[in-house]
Amino acid sequence: xxxxxxxxxxxxxxxxxxxxxxxxxxxxxxxxxxxxxxxxxxxxxxxxxxxxxxxxxxxxxxxxxxxxxxxxxxxxxxxxxxxxxxxxxxxxxxxxxxxxxxxxxxxxxxxxxxxxxxxxxxxxxxxxxxxxxxxxxxxxxxxxxxxxxxx
Amino acid sequence: xxxxxxxxxxxxxxxxxxxxxxxxxxxxxxxxxxxxxxxxxxxxxxxxxxxxxxxxxxxxxxxxxxxxxxxxxxxxxxxxxxxxxxxxxxxxxxxxxxxxxxxxxxxxxxxxxxxxxxxxxxxxxxxxxxxxxxxxxxxxxxxxxxxxxxxxxxxxxxxxxxxxxxxxxxxxxxxxxxxxxxxxxxxxxxxxxxxxxxxxxxxxxxxxxxxxxxxxxxxxxxxxxxxxxxxxxxxxxxxxxxxxxxxxxxxxxxxxxxxxxxxxxxxxxxxxxxxxxxxxxxxxxxxxxxxxxxxxxxxxxxxxxxxxxxxxxxxxxxxxxxxxxxxxxxxxxxxxxxxxxxxxxxxxxxxxxxxxxxxxxxxxxxxxxxxxxxxxxxxxxxxxxxxxxxxxxxxxxxxxxxxxxxxxxxxxxxxxxxxxxxxxxxxxxxxxxxxx
Ligand SMILES: Cc1cc2nc3c(=O)[nH]c(=O)nc-3n(C[C@H](O)[C@H](O)[C@H](O)COP(=O)(O)OP(=O)(O)OC[C@H]3O[C@@H](n4cnc5c(N)ncnc54)[C@H](O)[C@@H]3O)c2cc1C
Ligand code: SF4
Numbered sequence: 001x002x003x004x005x006x007x008x009x010x011x012x013x014x015x016x017x018x019x020x021x022x023x024x025x026x027x028x029x030x031x032x033x034x035x036x037x038x039x040x041x042x043x044x045x046x047x048x049x050x051x052x053x054x055x056x057x058x059x060x061x062x063x064x065x066x067x068x069x070x071x072x073x074x075x076x077x078x079x080x081x082x083x084x085x086x087x088x089x090x091x092x093x094x095x096x097x098x099x100x101x102x103x104x105x106x107x108x109x110x111x112x113x114x115x116x117x118x119x120x121x122x123x124x125x126x127x128x129x130x131x132x133x134x135x136x137x138x139x140x141x142x143x144x145x146x147x148x149x150x151x
Numbered sequence: 152x153x154x155x156x157x158x159x160x161x162x163x164x165x166x167x168x169x170x171x172x173x174x175x176x177x178x179x180x181x182x183x184x185x186x187x188x189x190x191x192x193x194x195x196x197x198x199x200x201x202x203x204x205x206x207x208x209x210x211x212x213x214x215x216x217x218x219x220x221x222x223x224x225x226x227x228x229x230x231x232x233x234x235x236x237x238x239x240x241x242x243x244x245x246x247x248x249x250x251x252x253x254x255x256x257x258x259x260x261x262x263x264x265x266x267x268x269x270x271x272x273x274x275x276x277x278x279x280x281x282x283x284x285x286x287x288x289x290x291x292x293x294x295x296x297x298x299x300x301x302x303x304x305x306x307x308x309x310x311x312x313x314x315x316x317x318x319x320x321x322x323x324x325x326x327x328x329x330x331x332x333x334x335x336x337x338x339x340x341x342x343x344x345x346x347x348x349x350x351x352x353x354x355x356x357x358x359x360x361x362x363x364x365x366x367x368x369x370x371x372x373x374x375x376x377x378x379x380x381x382x383x384x385x386x387x388x389x390x391x392x393x394x395x396x397x398x399x400x401x402x403x404x405x406x407x408x409x410x411x412x413x414x415x416x417x418x419x420x421x422x423x424x425x426x427x428x429x430x431x432x433x434x435x436x437x438x439x440x441x442x443x444x445x446x447x448x449x450x451x452x453x454x455x456x457x458x459x460x461x462x463x464x465x466x467x468x469x470x471x472x473x474x475x476x477x478x479x480x481x482x483x484x485x486x487x488x489x490x491x492x493x494x495x496x497x498x499x500x501x502x503x504x505x506x507x508x509x510x511x512x513x514x515x516x517x518x519x520x521x522x523x524x525x526x527x528x529x530x531x532x533x534x535x536x537x538x539x540x541x542x543x544x545x546x547x548x549x550x551x552x553x554x555x556x557x558x559x560x561x562x563x564x565x566x567x568x569x570x571x572x573x574x575x576x577x578x579x580x581x582x583x584x585x586x587x
Binding site for chain 1: 193449538
């Protein structure tokens with residue numbers, strides 16, 4: 001499967017990916033200037049961290065959040081993308097506790113776990129699309145021979 | 152190969168998926184004495200609170216058994232295992248042969264021997280039937296006995312239903328095995344703000360009532376009530392295993408090796424019924440939580456097919472979610488052992504804490520490794536601490552960063568790289584290779 005990789009030399013920390021992720025995915029308004037007035041506020045699923053580096057869900061082949069979710073709301077689609085079924089999520093934050101990357105956002109306003117689903121319903125990840133320096137790219141994941149994807 | 156699985160909950164269902172990921176053809180027979188299949192117990196308090204309708208309690212689709220080609224025997228209890236002839240006997244008299252057997256029988260709620268405990272209106276909360284009993288109760292005043300996770304969630308459920316709720320706990324704080332005094336006090340405050348009466352350090356001694364319960368006495372007082380929820384704890388269901396001569400561990404759970412196999416050939420066990428080595432405590436423990444049951448079920452299932460998968464040990468973790476309205480997470484050890492608490496000589500434990508008005512964060516270090524983490528308020532990065540505990544990483548000079556609100560994965564990448572031998576999974580490797 002493919003994963004989003006960031007070329008750290010190119011990532012300037014401009015936070016465009018966070019902004020677009022929040023408005024494209026979570027905002028009712030879908031346009032950045034208007035999304036500022038949304039209530040609850042849109043929440044991004046990508047986080048510009050560290051020495052700037054855009055990090056989002058890694059869609060682990062063996063995902064601890066999926067194992068921890070007590071009702072199957074955190075699940076994996078046929079393409080290997082891990083996503084939250086927001087209608088059944090009970091906001092118990094067990095997935096938050098299990099995520100080794102700390103990229104699941106326990107949204108107390110929306111009362112659901114918010115994470116990157118690689119824009120699975122749009123077909124292309126908006127963060128990769130808009131990154132002004134091309135620092136974000138979709139690349140094929142290298143899988144070690146011994147590890148088969150399960151789940 | 153013929154597979155038989157006893158139990159139909161977290162561990163059992165995950166074991167089915169593990170077996171089917173390797174072996175699509177062999178017959179699997181699954182037995183559950185609970186007639187309702189595929190619901191998640193964790194959701195029962197939400198059902199009682201009328202937050203979730205019954206049809207949303209499932210953790211797998213109702214077509215699961217069909218999809219996975221499993222013959223399910225629902226409402227059927229296994230009464231005996233014969234490890235010699237490799238058969239199990241069901242309560243309908245039928246025998247079933249197995250090559251590989253999984254015992255995933257979970258635990259049963261402890262019913263304390265308090266006089267009057269048999270009165271009407273007194274229930275544990277474990278099965279769907281229990282939830283129905285509590286849900287259907289016409290009571291107005293409820294008492295919950297035991298302030299563990301299930302007790303605390305029961306209080307919230309009943310309060311949401313509009314009842315007057317009193318919690319009674321004999322130890323000195325709520326969630327005594329999950330949080331230290333400080334974190335526990337924050338949760339208690341939240342409960343009291345919701346209007347729940349919390350009595351700690353108080354023991355229930357008697358139930359009164361003519362047929363149905365009408366009041367409960369503690370050593371301090373009488374509390375009028377028409378509904379009582381018992382949440383004192385669970386005991387592993389080991390009777391079948393014991394009668395079959397399987398080894399039972401020092402804590403009363405089924406003993407398993409690091410491949411989830413019991414002392415008998417061909418018989419595996421997983422979930423709330425087993426005791427495993429706890430990675431943080433470095434001793435045997437019965438970690439009766441959902442994520443452990445799922446992981447153990449998966450490991451057991453793969454090993455049943457003949458694959459060799461090591462189960463590295465369990466880690467207790469609890470999350471107080473949005474239900475209570477105060478996010479809080481605790482992983483591993485709750486408090487550093489005190490001198491009298493039996494710390495082994497030579498082991499230096501240290502607690503590092505930090506708090507503000509509404510947040511609290513604590514790490515327990517043993518030497519340079521984290522063995523416990525508590526976060527109240529700001530919890531998004533809790534899993535980073537969890538993985539460092541699980542993989543037993545020497546965190547050294549990273550402690551200040553781990554304690555800070557600036558903690559994020561990219562900041563600890565140098566630490567991950569230093570221990571790259573323990574982070575061999577592709578999701579870590581690809582980040583390490585980014586040349587940061
Ligand atoms: C109200 C409640 C809330 C909870 N909340 C949380 C939470 O928030 N987070 C968390 O991590 N954990 C929580 N838990 C714990 C979690 O539900 C358990 O850890 C998990 O269900 C264990 O799964 P299991 O498969 O080991 O066993 P169980 O779920 O106990 O299932 C065992 C099954 O086997 C059946 N069985 C037993 N003996 C036989 C037999 N002889 N023949 C046939 N069938 C048999 C039982 O009837 C039962 O259906 C909660 C539990 C309860 C009750
Ligand atoms: S917060 Fe939602 S997605 Fe996460 S574990 Fe709980 S129910 Fe599953």
